[in-house]
Amino acid sequence: MVAAVSIVDVVKNFGSLQALAGVSLDVAQGEFFGLLGPNGAGKTTLISALAGLVRADSGQISVLGYDVVNDYRKARSLLGVVPQELVFDPFFSVRETLQIQSGYFGIRNNDAWIDEILDNLDLTAKAQVNMRRLSGGMKRRVLVAQALVHKPPVIVLDEPTAGVDVELRQGLWQFVRRLNGEGHTIILTTHYLEEAEALCGRIALMKQGRIIALDTTANLMAVHPGGSLEEVFVRTMNQ
Numbered sequence: 001m002v003a004a005v006s007i008v009d010v011v012k013n014f015g016s017l018q019a020l021a022g023v024s025l026d027v028a029q030g031e032f033f034g035l036l037g038p039n040g041a042g043k044t045t046l047i048s049a050l051a052g053l054v055r056a057d058s059g060q061i062s063v064l065g066y067d068v069v070n071d072y073r074k075a076r077s078l079l080g081v082v083p084q085e086l087v088f089d090p091f092f093s094v095r096e097t098l099q100i101q102s103g104y105f106g107i108r109n110n111d112a113w114i115d116e117i118l119d120n121l122d123l124t125a126k127a128q129v130n131m132r133r134l135s136g137g138m139k140r141r142v143l144v145a146q147a148l149v150h151k152p153p154v155i156v157l158d159e160p161t162a163g164v165d166v167e168l169r170q171g172l173w174q175f176v177r178r179l180n181g182e183g184h185t186i187i188l189t190t191h192y193l194e195e196a197e198a199l200c201g202r203i204a205l206m207k208q209g210r211i212i213a214l215d216t217t218a219n220l221m222a223v224h225p226g227g228s229l230e231e232v233f234v235r236t237m238n239q
Contacts, residue, residue, distance in 0.1 A: 002065040002186035003220045004029045004154050005050065010059030012209075021209035022168040029153075031063075032186045033201030034217070036193070038237060043189045044084060047158050051081045063154055076187055077105055080152035083235040085137045088131045094118070095127040096144055098149050103149040108224050112179065117145045120175040123170065137164040144172065150165070153186045174200065197221075197229035212236060 005027040012020040020042050027033045035043050048054045051063055052068050052075070061068045065073040089097060095114065102110040118124045121141045126134060131142065146158055157176070159168045171194070172215055180186050196203060196217070203220060205213040213220060215237050221229060 001029060003027060004031065004064060005063075006060075006062045006186065007046070008060045010046070010049060010056045010061060012042075012049060012054065012056050017173070018209050019192065020049070022059070023209070023211055024059075024180065025204055025211060025214060027185060027187060030180070030183055031202060032180050032200050033188070034196040034203040035187060035189045035206065036070075036196055036203055037206035038097055039186070040208075042209040043206055044158060045209075046206075047156055047187075047189070049158065051079060053078055056167075065144045072179065077150065078152055079154050079156065080147035080150065082144050082147045082158055084158045084162065086136060088139055090130070090132045093128050093130055094123055094134070094145075097131060098145055099144060101146045101149045107150055110149065113151065114145075114149065120171070122171055137168060139166060140164050141172075143187065147218055148179075151182070155179065156187045158189050161190065161195070169195075191237075193228070193230040203229075207237055208236055 003026040007023055007025050010020050010023045011018070012044070023042070023046060033182065035046070037043050049056045050063070050068060052072050055069065056127065063075040063078045068075045068077065098114045100119070102108070102114070114127055121144060123138070123141055123145065126138060134142070136233065139158070147155060155176070161172060175188060177199070188200060190198065200217055202216050204211050217229065
């Protein structure tokens with residue numbers, strides 16, 4: 001079976017800074033995969049390369065077998081990305097924002113799925129509210145909704161719960177678990193290590209543009225019996 005995401009020897013430099021130093025990994029279809037590391041480890045650069053927002057200097061990235069450079073349109077249609085930054089159009093309501101996002105992918109008459117997303121992200125009451133009037137936490141919920149609106153088989157969540165309340169975190173993870181159970185591949189970056197410990201079946205740890213550990217969550221934690229993933233993370237980063 002073709003990998004949901006395949007990353008082969010990817011290098012990316014920004015001037016004298018090497019953001020990615022030959023990263024390779026495969027994420028299987030249906031996995032809930034964690035990509036963890038400190039700030040500056042290269043996680044967001046790798047996700048940006050996966051989404052086609054930056055182009056790697058060398059190496060290859062594909063989504064379900066489609067190269068993100070040579071088959072960009074197809075690869076991007078298979079991917080839903082929730083970015084860290086709160087990027088939104090201030091002129092539209094929440095529902096209009098999701099309808100426009102659907103249009104980007106050539107999807108019409110998507111209201112039933114939009115309603116379901118709004119309900120699961122507790123956004124129904126805000127559907128007609130202009131994006132400018134939403135709190136930061138509500139805007140982040142809309143970013144999640146935008147990433148899901150075209151029902152992508154591969155979903156990338158880049159710090160999706162940063163700065164949001166506990167209730168949203170719980171509701172979001174319940175919804176994402178359901179999507180994963182239905183076969184969607186989930187790739188998660190988070191600084192909340194307890195989230196990764198509870199959700200991810202396999203984890204890659206990144207440091208200075210390299211993967212320094214890659215294994216199942218259980219195997220990583222077994223190296224330090226009785227410890228949490230946070231303890232494993234700290235010890236690995238300090239090696």
